[in-house]
Amino acid sequence: MAMNNDFNEINLNDGDLNDTITFWDKLKNVFRGNSLWMLHYCTGCGAVELPPTMTSRFDMERIGMGPMATPRQADVLLITGYLSVKTLRRVIYTYEQMMEPKYVVGFGSCTLNGGIYYDSYATINKLDYYLPVDLYIAGCMPRPEAVMNGFKKLMDMIKKGEATGWKKYQRHYEDYYSPNQIRSLGEVYVKDEFHE
Amino acid sequence: MSYLIGLMLIVIAFLWQVTLEGFQRKVTAKVQRRVGPRWYQTFMDIFKAFSKSSISHGFIYDFGAMMTLGGTMATVVFLPFSGIVAFNGLDNFFVIIYLLAVGSLGMAMSAVGSGNPWASIGVMRALTQMVGYEVPFMIVVFGMIFGYGTSSISALVEVQAGGFLNWHLLRMPLGAIVGFISLMGMLAKKPYDTPIAPAEIASGPLVEYGGKHLGMLMLQHEFAVFIEVGLFVNLFLGGGGIVAYLIKYAAVYLFATIISAVLGRFKIEQVVYHFYKVPLALSLIQAAVVIFTGLGVEIWL
Numbered sequence: 028m029a030m031n032n033d034f035n036e037i038n039l040n041d042g043d044l045n046d047t048i049t050f051w052d053k054l055k056n057v058f059r060g061n062s063l064w065m066l067h068y069c070t071g072c073g074a075v076e077l078p079p080t081m082t083s084r085f086d087m088e089r090i091g092m093g094p095m096a097t098p099r100q101a102d103v104l105l106i107t108g109y110l111s112v113k114t115l116r117r118v119i120y121t122y123e124q125m126m127e128p129k130y131v132v133g134f135g136s137c138t139l140n141g142g143i144y145y146d147s148y149a150t151i152n153k154l155d156y157y158l159p160v161d162l163y164i165a166g167c168m169p170r171p172e173a174v175m176n177g178f179k180k181l182m183d184m185i186k187k188g189e190a191t192g193w194k195k196y197q198r199h200y201e202d203y204y205s206p207n208q209i210r211s212l213g214e215v216y217v218k219d220e221f222h223e
Numbered sequence: 224m225s226y227l228i229g230l231m232l233i234v235i236a237f238l239w240q241v242t243l244e245g246f247q248r249k250v251t252a253k254v255q256r257r258v259g260p261r262w263y264q265t266f267m268d269i270f271k272a273f274s275k276s277s278i279s280h281g282f283i284y285d286f287g288a289m290m291t292l293g294g295t296m297a298t299v300v301f302l303p304f305s306g307i308v309a310f311n312g313l314d315n316f317f318v319i320i321y322l323l324a325v326g327s328l329g330m331a332m333s334a335v336g337s338g339n340p341w342a343s344i345g346v347m348r349a350l351t352q353m354v355g356y357e358v359p360f361m362i363v364v365f366g367m368i369f370g371y372g373t374s375s376i377s378a379l380v381e382v383q384a385g386g387f388l389n390w391h392l393l394r395m396p397l398g399a400i401v402g403f404i405s406l407m408g409m410l411a412k413k414p415y416d417t418p419i420a421p422a423e424i425a426s427g428p429l430v431e432y433g434g435k436h437l438g439m440l441m442l443q444h445e446f447a448v449f450i451e452v453g454l455f456v457n458l459f460l461g462g463g464g465i466v467a468y469l470i471k472y473a474a475v476y477l478f479a480t481i482i483s484a485v486l487g488r489f490k491i492e493q494v495v496y497h498f499y500k501v502p503l504a505l506s507l508i509q510a511a512v513v514i515f516t517g518l519g520v521e522i523w524l
């Protein structure tokens with residue numbers, strides 16, 4: 028597995044990615060910030076905190092969020108905990124199937140720096156090397172209150188035009204994300220039966 | 224002038240149905256003891272979907288999405304809305320049923336064109352379910368049409384004028400029950416939401432739609448609901464003035480919502496068996512009563 032110091036560090040925040048400039052951009056961001064459909068990729072322990080967040084106890088729908096069945100329909104990708112190298116590949120496929128603008132939320136310390144699995148041979152440590160994470164919700168595991176709070180924060184960021192991870196992914200795919208992904212996964216091979 | 228009225232009908236359908244969809248979500252939430260979304264949430268969802276990017280899976284996919292939205296919007300124009308008819312003489316039951324099928328077929332074409340197996344399964348389920356609910360519904364409406372000798376919806380609304388005692392809800396109670404059960408099937412409300420089951424087949428026909436395409440299909444769904452509920456209000460609740468029509472519409476729609484909020488989901492063969500048992504029997508009895516005794520048509524109060 029690739030070690031942390033193998034990764035190339037570049038400044039991802041160069042240039043101005045903020046897209047809230049014209050009136051139409053602002054209007055679009057209002058709609059995007061008020062309606063978030065999420066796709067939860069429940070790999071880690073974090074998945075158990077989502078059902079109470081979604082259902083009657085904490086009721087995510089009151090702030091305009093809802094679960095969606097497929098990546099095409101979703102706006103937010105939730106990575107709920109540790110990612111093994113094997114699932115990372117699926118997460119990247121899923122992320123690339125989503126429609127822009129798309130956001131990634133990392134749950135728990137495992138997506139931040141590896142958490143208690145920091146020295147495992149099978150998991151990745153820092154999700155930000157592979158996918159542009161817009162928001163981390165710290166905790167092990169974050170409670171539903173923290174999750175809701177995080178989503179409110181994400182919505183504010185979207186309304187202000189600060190959640191620009193998907194632009195970072197476009198701009199730095201060649202020189203940052205793609206080499207990092209290949210370094211961890213080996214060759215990335217996409218099989219597309221339908222269009223063959 | 225007809226075109227202006229048609230345009231107005233489409234705008235009314237959009238505003239009213241999308242607002243009501245928000246209330247519907249609120250009602251479902253209250254039944255489940257939640258707070259629920261804001262009432263304008265569905266507007267936000269639709270505009271958000273249109274503000275996203277989207278990709279194409281080929282010509283059939285794009286064309287089918289446009290065909291389903293266009294076909295359904297065209298149907299809205301032909302449905303009498305509280306006595307307002309855009310194209311006089313064309314507000315025929317058969318015109319509406321056939322134009323509605325254009326929407327469903329466009330959806331089927333587009334979904335299969337996306338090449339996803341879940342979409343094919345969902346489309347197959349949707350068409351199977353259609354076979355299930357259309358037969359009892361058609362038998363009831365054909366009995367009605369036979370009784371009055373006209374298939375114009377305005378004429379069928381006309382005969383129910385003069386108080387609620389003349390509504391088909393009371394004249395043909397069995398038919399109204401069948402009509403309501405079939406309406407739940409048409410709306411794909413909870414026990415009959417097999418075609419779009421999100422947990423089993425990843426939302427069925429919608430599986431490959433994202434961004435603007437999904438927005439188009441959501442709009443199409445809203446217009447289709449407007450037509451189906453409107454058909455029930457016209458045929459069984461006697462239409463009425465604009466306010467009365469909208470109130471009846473809201474009552475029918477929210478009643479269906481409350482029922483569906485507490486039910487689970489049928490399997491597809493259970494749906495068809497279900498429709499072919501009690502509703503079909505009731506519709507046959509209703510049609511026999513109307514045709515052979517005239518009770519409810521010629522003989523009434």
Ligand code: SF4
Nearest residue numbers: 071072108135136137
């Ligand atoms: S952060 Fe904690 S709860 Fe979350 S996946 Fe890691 S170990 Fe599990």
